[in-house]
Amino acid sequence: MQADLSRRHGVHWTPGVAPAAVVMISLNEAHNMEAVLANLKGWAQEVFLVDSYSADETVDIALRHGVHVVQRRFRGFGDQWNFALRELPITAPWTMKLDPDERLSDALKRNLVDAMRRGGADGFTIQRRLWFMGRPLPVRQEILRVWKTGACRFSDVLVNEHPLVEGSVEPVAGELEHHDSPDLEHWLHKQNKYTTAEALAAVRGDALSAQPRLLGSALQRRMWLKRHFSRIPFRYALVFLYYLIVAGIWRAGRIGLIWARLRADVYRFRQYKIYEMQMTGRTPGRAVFVPGQPDVRVPQFD
Structure with missing residues (x-):
């Protein structure tokens, strides 16, 4: 079916x-779609997108670029x-998890290709650098994103x-x-959804990662800190100081100060x-991530 869709869209x-x-x-x-797909052109062997019924042009853009969409x-x-x-239907020997708001640097692209061809490992961690208000922050996270x-x-x-890689x-x-987000309005809306989902998981007693x-x-x-966070004295001030001083976000000036305060607020909102x-015994009555309608052009899964 996806081959038929690709022929129909001519790409x-x-x-x-x-x-x-x-x-x-x-x-x-x-x-994000135009920029992330432009970033992957000439590099990725194949690209897949699992869409949760977007109400904007996400699917249109992906199909125009020949992405396999479900x-x-x-x-x-x-x-x-x-x-x-x-x-x-992944056929490539390696798989990479990517979020639409992420971009691979040229150096990372070259080094990943070399590591994949060389072999010797089952997965690769990479350094992710955060951007906020259109500026890079001095915050890097080592994350696992590529595996056989x-x-x-x-x-x-x-x-x-x-x-979890074997x-x-x-x-x-x-x-x-x-x-992370095109503007602060989008960032706050996303954090509101995420903190609601995290709070719901905590109240239900869901298992941690x-x-x-x-x-x-x-x-x-990280999971230990997440479970015991509510018992730590001065926890919100400590989160702010950790990002500001230990993580070195102060080097980003006023933008870094704003980001550190907002990160502490995210922890506060969740609690x-x-x-x-x-206290109320009530959980959110509607879905945290509100979808649009199915797109008849792409395969549907339950």
Whole structure:
């Protein structure tokens, strides 16, 4: 069916130099699609998009570029990613998770191709640099984003999912730019949705992405902090100071100060929502991620 769609739209994705399938999920990402697909042209062997019924031009743009698009109702980030890895007809030997608001630097593209061709590892971590208000921040995160096709599954959580790769993992040099939102209005709207989803998962007692352990892996330490965050004195001030001083966000000037304050507020909003749900006994009555209508041009999955 996808081949028929490609012929109908008169465009096919031209395989690039990297032996990798890039997979994205989306809901109303039209503001990012042109730029992210331009960034992948000539590099990715194949590109897939699992769309959750976008109401904007996300699907139109993807189809114009020859992307393999399917649609499926959103139940949670972990569930959607596991569907993608399980059901998409990926043929490339490597798979990369990419968000529509991310861009690969030229150095990262070259180094990933070299690492894939060299082999020796089952997955690769990369450095992601955050951008805010159109400026790069001095904040970098080491994240696992590339693995041998079939060697990964995702933690089955509502939000803040993590890839779990079987085998060895090595770092690859280069930068992945994270252009979080086009403006502050969009950023605040997105954080409002995410904090509601996180609060809902906490109140329901959903499992975390990994076993919380203070002396465990980096992911396990993050889960330990997440579980015990509400018991830490002066926690919001500590979050602000951590980003401002330890993470070095002060080097970004006023924009960095604004970002650090807002990140602390995100933690505060999540805790307030947890408290509200526990006190009232009510959880959000409508879906956190509100979809549009199915697009008849692309395959549909339940």
